[in-house]
Amino acid sequence: MKYKILEKPNCEEAYDLVKEGLCKKAMITLFSCCKIIYEGRALSQLDFGERLIIIKPDGSFLVHQEKKVEPVNWQPPKSRTKVNVHDNELFLESYRRTPKERLEVEVKKTLFASYSVAKDYAEIELAGYEKDMGDMIMKKPYLIEEGFKPTAREYSTEHGFIDILGKDYDGNLMVLELKARKAGTNAVKQIKRYLSDFENPENDYLKDLGAEKQKIRGLLVAPSINEDAKELSEKEGIEFVSVTPPKELKNDKKVTLDIFK
Amino acid sequence: MKYKILEKPNCEEAYDLVKEGLCKKAMITLFSCCKIIYEGRALSQLDFGERLIIIKPDGSFLVHQEKKVEPVNWQPPKSRTKVNVHDNELFLESYRRTPKERLEVEVKKTLFASYSVAKDYAEIELAGYEKDMGDMIMKKPYLIEEGFKPTAREYSTEHGFIDILGKDYDGNLMVLELKARKAGTNAVKQIKRYLSDFENPENDYLKDLGAEKQKIRGLLVAPSINEDAKELSEKEGIEFVSVTPPKELKNDKKVTLDIFK
DNA sequence: CGTTGGATCTCGGAA
DNA sequence: TTCCGAGGTCCAACG
Structure with a gap:
C-alpha cells in the first residue's frame, strides 16, 4: 500500500x-x-x-x-x-x-x-543570491563601472577569499566584496581587512598582480547598504556600488530560448 | 471539532x-x-x-x-x-x-x-551553548585559571563585543573569546582583532581599564580547538583554555530542589 | 572524514 | 522598526 x-x-x-x-x-x-x-x-x-x-x-x-x-x-x-x-x-x-x-x-x-511513500523527482530551482551576483558581474563587468575587468574570483588572501578581484580602466586594482542582501558594517570591515593585506609589504600580492604602484580600490557591491555601513565606507574610502542579484531561473531561460526557436 | x-x-x-x-x-x-x-x-x-x-x-x-x-x-x-x-x-x-x-x-x-487545534503550553528548555558558558565563567572564574577576575561582559570595542574581559592574578588584562563548539581559526583571528584595538594608541581603552603598562593576554575558551586554529594561536601568542559549556537544565535543578524540600 | 562559508538562513534581544 | 549575533544552526562544496 x-x-x-x-x-x-x-x-x-x-x-x-x-x-x-x-x-x-x-x-x-x-x-x-x-x-x-x-x-x-x-x-x-x-x-x-x-x-x-x-x-x-x-x-x-x-x-x-x-x-x-x-x-x-x-x-x-x-x-x-x-x-x-x-x-x-x-x-x-x-x-x-x-x-x-x-x-x-x-x-x-x-x-x-x-x-x-512520496513520488517526488523534481528539484527546486533557486536564484537570487551571492553566487548569481558573482556570475552576473563576471559576465557583465560594466555593471560595476565602464572599463572594469574582473581578473579573479575567490582570490585567496590571509584574511579569506576576495569575492572578485579586477582592474579599472586605468589599471588600478579593485577589490570587490559582494553581498546579496543589504550590506552592514561588517562587509566594510571585511574589505578593510583585504586591503590591509595588500598594504602589508611582507605580502607580495602586488607583484603577483602586477599592480605595484597602482591605487587599490575597495568596493562594496550590494543591493543596498545600511546607514552605519554607509558612514563607515565613506570614512574608510570604500566605494559602494548598488547591484541587485539577478532573479532568473534556468527554466525561464530555456522557455525564452524555446520561444525564439 | x-x-x-x-x-x-x-x-x-x-x-x-x-x-x-x-x-x-x-x-x-x-x-x-x-x-x-x-x-x-x-x-x-x-x-x-x-x-x-x-x-x-x-x-x-x-x-x-x-x-x-x-x-x-x-x-x-x-x-x-x-x-x-x-x-x-x-x-x-x-x-x-x-x-x-x-x-x-x-x-x-x-x-x-x-x-x-494543538494544545501545547510547554516551552523547550535548552542548555549547552555560549551563553551558559559565559554565565558559568562569570560565576566560576577559576575555571579559566587561579586568580582570574572577570571585570566586564560584552565589552564593546571597535571590532565588536569582547565576550569576557578580566584580569589575571598579576593584574594583566585578559581578553576572552568564548566558543561553545570546537574553535576554528576564525576565533583566533577574532581575538587578534580585539588585541589590535588595545595596541592602537588612538584608543584609550587601556586608560579606561587602568592597565596602561600591563601585558594583554588573549584567551580562546572552547571545549576543543582544531589543528589549524591551534597552530595559529600558538604563532600569535593566543592562549587556549578548554572549557565545556554546562549542560544543565533549569528543570533539573528545580526537580533537585523539590526533592530536598 | 573535517573545514569553510552562504542562507529566502531563523530567531531573539537591544537600540 | 532595524540591526546584530548565536545557532543542537543546516547544507553543499571542497580538500
Missing part, C-alpha cells in the same frame, strides 16, 4: 504504522501529545504537549510545535529511528553518531498517524 | 478543510502532489511532486520534501494564507510584506488532509 492513515490509533496500532512506514521508506507523520528529551551537542527537554512529528525516509526526524518555521526538536538526515512500546506508551527514538546525538519522544496519545 | 482528517479529498473538500483549519487556528497538514513558485528575497520554482504541506496557526507555511531537515519552500510566521479553487484545482497562497514575499502552491491531487 502506498499510504495509510489512522485516526486515534491506540499504542499498538501507531507502533505498527510507524514500523510499516519505516520499512517502506515512507514519510511518516503523527499528531500526538508527547514529551521530548534531546541529548547531544546540547541538551533539551520539552514537557507534554500536542505536536506534529515527521519522520522522513532519509532519516530526518522533526517535531513541530504550532509556532515558528523551525522544528522545536529534530535529528538530521541519516539518523536511525527506533520504535518501542513500554507500559502501553509509544516511544520513538532517533540517534546518530558523529556527533553522538539522541532524541527521545514519549507519545502519550495520538490524534492521527499516517505514512505515505 | 478539534480535528478533522480526510482521505483523498477532492478539490472542494480539501478547500473546505483548509478554510476551516485556518478559521480555527489549527495546524493544517496536506500530503499532496503540488507545484510551487516562490518570489521574494530570492526566486524559486519546483515542479510537481508529492510533498507534505504544513500551515501553522502563527502563519508559518512549510513544504517538506522527503529529504532534509529544512523545508524546500516556506514562509515565516505572520504570513497570510489564502485558499482558492480554479479549474478544479486547489491553490494555496502565502504572502507577507517587509520583505514582500509570496509562495504559491498549485495542488493537483491530495492523498490526505488534516487540521487539528
Whole structure:
C-alpha cells in the first residue's frame, strides 16, 4: 500500500504504522501529545504537549510545535529511528553518531498517524543570491563601472577569499566584496581587512598582480547598504556600488530560448 | 471539532478543510502532489511532486520534501494564507510584506488532509551553548585559571563585543573569546582583532581599564580547538583554555530542589 | 572524514 | 522598526 492513515490509533496500532512506514521508506507523520528529551551537542527537554512529528525516509526526524518555521526538536538526515512500546506508551527514538546525538519522544496519545511513500523527482530551482551576483558581474563587468575587468574570483588572501578581484580602466586594482542582501558594517570591515593585506609589504600580492604602484580600490557591491555601513565606507574610502542579484531561473531561460526557436 | 482528517479529498473538500483549519487556528497538514513558485528575497520554482504541506496557526507555511531537515519552500510566521479553487484545482497562497514575499502552491491531487487545534503550553528548555558558558565563567572564574577576575561582559570595542574581559592574578588584562563548539581559526583571528584595538594608541581603552603598562593576554575558551586554529594561536601568542559549556537544565535543578524540600 | 562559508538562513534581544 | 549575533544552526562544496 502506498499510504495509510489512522485516526486515534491506540499504542499498538501507531507502533505498527510507524514500523510499516519505516520499512517502506515512507514519510511518516503523527499528531500526538508527547514529551521530548534531546541529548547531544546540547541538551533539551520539552514537557507534554500536542505536536506534529515527521519522520522522513532519509532519516530526518522533526517535531513541530504550532509556532515558528523551525522544528522545536529534530535529528538530521541519516539518523536511525527506533520504535518501542513500554507500559502501553509509544516511544520513538532517533540517534546518530558523529556527533553522538539522541532524541527521545514519549507519545502519550495520538490524534492521527499516517505514512505515505512520496513520488517526488523534481528539484527546486533557486536564484537570487551571492553566487548569481558573482556570475552576473563576471559576465557583465560594466555593471560595476565602464572599463572594469574582473581578473579573479575567490582570490585567496590571509584574511579569506576576495569575492572578485579586477582592474579599472586605468589599471588600478579593485577589490570587490559582494553581498546579496543589504550590506552592514561588517562587509566594510571585511574589505578593510583585504586591503590591509595588500598594504602589508611582507605580502607580495602586488607583484603577483602586477599592480605595484597602482591605487587599490575597495568596493562594496550590494543591493543596498545600511546607514552605519554607509558612514563607515565613506570614512574608510570604500566605494559602494548598488547591484541587485539577478532573479532568473534556468527554466525561464530555456522557455525564452524555446520561444525564439 | 478539534480535528478533522480526510482521505483523498477532492478539490472542494480539501478547500473546505483548509478554510476551516485556518478559521480555527489549527495546524493544517496536506500530503499532496503540488507545484510551487516562490518570489521574494530570492526566486524559486519546483515542479510537481508529492510533498507534505504544513500551515501553522502563527502563519508559518512549510513544504517538506522527503529529504532534509529544512523545508524546500516556506514562509515565516505572520504570513497570510489564502485558499482558492480554479479549474478544479486547489491553490494555496502565502504572502507577507517587509520583505514582500509570496509562495504559491498549485495542488493537483491530495492523498490526505488534516487540521487539528494543538494544545501545547510547554516551552523547550535548552542548555549547552555560549551563553551558559559565559554565565558559568562569570560565576566560576577559576575555571579559566587561579586568580582570574572577570571585570566586564560584552565589552564593546571597535571590532565588536569582547565576550569576557578580566584580569589575571598579576593584574594583566585578559581578553576572552568564548566558543561553545570546537574553535576554528576564525576565533583566533577574532581575538587578534580585539588585541589590535588595545595596541592602537588612538584608543584609550587601556586608560579606561587602568592597565596602561600591563601585558594583554588573549584567551580562546572552547571545549576543543582544531589543528589549524591551534597552530595559529600558538604563532600569535593566543592562549587556549578548554572549557565545556554546562549542560544543565533549569528543570533539573528545580526537580533537585523539590526533592530536598 | 573535517573545514569553510552562504542562507529566502531563523530567531531573539537591544537600540 | 532595524540591526546584530548565536545557532543542537543546516547544507553543499571542497580538500
